[in-house]
Amino acid sequence: xxxxxxxxxxxxxxxxxxxxxxxxxxxxxxxxxxxxxxxxxxxxxxxxxxxxxxxxxxxxxxxxxxxxxxxxxxxxxxxxxxxxxxxxxxxxxxxxxxxxxxxxxxxxxxxxxxxxxxxxxxxxxxxxxxxxxxxxxxxxxxxxxxxxxxxxxxxxxxxxxxxxxxxxxxxxxxxxxxxxxxxxxxxxxxxxxxxxxxxxxxxxxxxxxxxxxxxxxxxxxxxxxxxxxxxxxxxxxxxxxxxxxxxx
Amino acid sequence: xxxxxxxxxxxxxxxxxxxxxxxxxxxxxxxxxxxxxxxxxxxxxxxxxxxxxxxxxxxxxxxxxxxxxxxxxxxxxxxxxxxxxxxxxxxxxxxxxxxxxxxxxxxxxxxxxxxxxxxxxxxxxxxxxxxxxxxxxxxxxxxxxxxxxxxxxxxxxxxxxxxxxxxxxxxxxxxxxxxxxxxxxxxxxxxxxxxxxxxxxxxxxxxxxxxxxxxxxxxxxxxxxxxxxxxxxxxxxxxxxxxxxxx
Ligand SMILES: Nc1ncnc2c1ncn2[C@@H]1O[C@H](COP(=O)(O)OP(=O)(O)O)[C@@H](O)[C@H]1O
Ligand SMILES: [Mg+2]
Numbered sequence: 001x002x003x004x005x006x007x008x009x010x011x012x013x014x015x016x017x018x019x020x021x022x023x024x025x026x027x028x029x030x031x032x033x034x035x036x037x038x039x040x041x042x043x044x045x046x047x048x049x050x051x052x053x054x055x056x057x058x059x060x061x062x063x064x065x066x067x068x069x070x071x072x073x074x075x076x077x078x079x080x081x082x083x084x085x086x087x088x089x090x091x092x093x094x095x096x097x098x099x100x101x102x103x104x105x106x107x108x109x110x111x112x113x114x115x116x117x118x119x120x121x122x123x124x125x126x127x128x129x130x131x132x133x134x135x136x137x138x139x140x141x142x143x144x145x146x147x148x149x150x151x152x153x154x155x156x157x158x159x160x161x162x163x164x165x166x167x168x169x170x171x172x173x174x175x176x177x178x179x180x181x182x183x184x185x186x187x188x189x190x191x192x193x194x195x196x197x198x199x200x201x202x203x204x205x206x207x208x209x210x211x212x213x214x215x216x217x218x219x220x221x222x223x224x225x226x227x228x229x230x231x232x233x234x235x236x237x238x239x240x241x242x243x244x245x246x247x248x
Numbered sequence: 249x250x251x252x253x254x255x256x257x258x259x260x261x262x263x264x265x266x267x268x269x270x271x272x273x274x275x276x277x278x279x280x281x282x283x284x285x286x287x288x289x290x291x292x293x294x295x296x297x298x299x300x301x302x303x304x305x306x307x308x309x310x311x312x313x314x315x316x317x318x319x320x321x322x323x324x325x326x327x328x329x330x331x332x333x334x335x336x337x338x339x340x341x342x343x344x345x346x347x348x349x350x351x352x353x354x355x356x357x358x359x360x361x362x363x364x365x366x367x368x369x370x371x372x373x374x375x376x377x378x379x380x381x382x383x384x385x386x387x388x389x390x391x392x393x394x395x396x397x398x399x400x401x402x403x404x405x406x407x408x409x410x411x412x413x414x415x416x417x418x419x420x421x422x423x424x425x426x427x428x429x430x431x432x433x434x435x436x437x438x439x440x441x442x443x444x445x446x447x448x449x450x451x452x453x454x455x456x457x458x459x460x461x462x463x464x465x466x467x468x469x470x471x472x473x474x475x476x477x478x479x480x481x482x483x484x485x486x487x488x489x490x491x492x493x494x495x
Contacts, residue, residue, distance in 0.1 A: 116336055117338040125356050126324050132355070
């Protein structure tokens with residue numbers, strides 16, 4: 001019962017926030033705040049995303065490369081790494097980074113605000129917390145997640161290429177041409193769509209958890225933890241579902 | 249007709265009745281103090297006036313409108329008329345004191361910049377915080393945060409202000425200043441003031457009427473003179489406990 005209630009509340013937060021997206025551009029102050037959120041979401045997570053995607057690509061190249069070598073098919077290494085990254089791993093690992101770095105921070109920030117009566121204070125001033133707090137944060141995630149996923153894909157491919165060249169004896173140019181030959185527009189679009197959905201879900205879950213924080217300091221801790229756990233689960237399940245819809 | 253009235257308000261949290269048939273009313277233009285031990289639901293009572301909480305049963309009327317059952321438009325109108333000082337100040341951490349105080353004027357009333365600047369300066373001067381205008385909430389003391397919250401509560405020139413523990417945690421000198429300010433706003437602008445407080449001495453000095461809350465009910469609601477002279481055992485107990493605290 002409580003679960004159904006939570007799902008309902010989170011869904012309402014999502015719809016209300018999406019409807020409030022246009023207001024983000026309405027005034028100078030709100031645009032400036034949106035800029036701050038974009039910066040926090042995109043640039044703030046760049047170091048982590050870079051390291052994560054580099055190693056994702058390197059691990060992929062090593063695992064796949066060793067198998068391919070048994071069949072003397074190392075020339076396809078680039079294609080294999082690229083397809084895995086673009087379709088699955090780039091949105092997935094970038095989603096994980098965003099949930100851990102940005103989602104948790106949003107839940108903790110809004111949770112603290114809730115406990116300190118700041119959300120109530122906004123309500124009194126007839127400033128909608130959804131418009132003022134939720135919309136810019138969620139929109140920043142929606143915008144940044146696909147961009148970061150694309151970046152992740154590029155860095156991952158590069159990492160795979162380095163491993164290929166240094167450990168598997170695959171010529172880097174050959175690797176890249178194999179990779180590019182398999183990079184299809186459809187794969188890219190589905191991958192980016194996936195990232196966009198992850199961004200929306202991470203933002204919504206974190207905002208809903210933060211705003212629903214119960215009183216007391218333990219409430220903030222619990223909200224933060226739940227935002228990360230629920231985001232991880234949603235990323236996995238939605239990732240599967242989107243794949244299921246587009247590839248059969 | 250009273251400006252604000254509580255009629256048999258019941259509010260439960262986790263099966264515990266925090267308000268249990270609370271009934272009282274506040275007249276326009278008076279300074280109304282609510283006293284009682286901590287955890288008796290004083291803050292909860294204030295939150296009902298502006299529908300931050302809704303009663304489980306009973307009703308809260310503000311100016312003839314049932315707050316828990318009115319349109320969002322009516323609610324906006326009521327909230328427009330009410331300033332609220334929260335217990336901890338409730339300032340937004342990423343804005344300076346000045347920006348915090350300007351927020352309701354900017355986001356909600358959409359006033360021109362010059363007028364906003366003037367009103368913010370006036371409000372900050374009233375709470376003697378003009379020096380700290382550029383500081384962030386984390387850089388100032390708890391008492392200053394509270395005064396900044398007070399500036400934000402009065403900056404919209406509302407005709408009702410709800411004060412949640414305006415003087416707790418402040419030094420005696422500042423407390424007196426704040427109490428005087430509450431009285432002055434009431435006298436000069438006719439602002440109806442509802443003051444939740446621990447500071448019985450202050451309440452006796454500046455309030456027109458005092459309400460004692462206990463176990464979610466109104467135990468006594470009278471003028472300071474009658475309050476002190478009351479022979480209600482709960483009032484006596486509370487007064488003697490407060491006297492003990494003084495010494
Ligand atoms: N939103 C809430 N959820 C659950 N319990 C609450 C909530 N708000 C207040 N309470 C409980 O109601 C009681 C009264 O709180 P409060 O009105 O803050 O007391 P005080 O008289 O000190 O201001 C406390 O026991 C508190 O735990
Ligand atoms: Mg309180």
